[in-house]
Amino acid sequence: MAWAGLLLNAAGLPWLxxxxxxxxxxxxxxWAVGTSAIxxxxxxxxxxxxxxxxxxRWGRVVAIVALGLSLAVTLSYGVVWLVLVPFARPLTASVLGVxxxxxxxLLIYWCLPRPWWLGRGR
Structure with missing residues (x-):
């Protein structure tokens, strides 16, 4: 999962x-949201x-912070985008919802403690 996240985050930089x-x-x-939040x-x-x-081990904490910030940006900017941009609203709403x-x-996954049978550390 870490490799997939690394590839997706790295692919997000050219999109930004x-x-x-x-x-x-x-x-x-x-420009404002892209440079200050995304x-x-x-x-x-x-x-x-x-x-x-x-x-x-500290990667888990940073992942929680990154996912929390990403969730906040997605929710707030997604609502603004849906209100102000009339192009393809049903598709945009579906993609934002997913x-x-x-x-x-993912945020819930990283916040849950690791089960004892998987050992310590992540």
């Missing part, structure tokens, strides 16, 4: 550059996943 540099009616909002969430995700791949559920499930 495209989002920030795109024009349109949401250009200022994209970029830190992606960087924290990369650091957390790299730490988890190297089996560092993304929020996945982020919430």
């Amino acid at each position: 550059v495209q989002l920030v540099t795109s024009g349109g009616s949401m250009a200022a909002a994209n 970029l830190p969430a992606l960087v924290l995700g990369v650091v957390a996943c790299a730490a988890l791949v190297k089996r560092r 993304l929020v559920v996945v982020e919430l499930l």
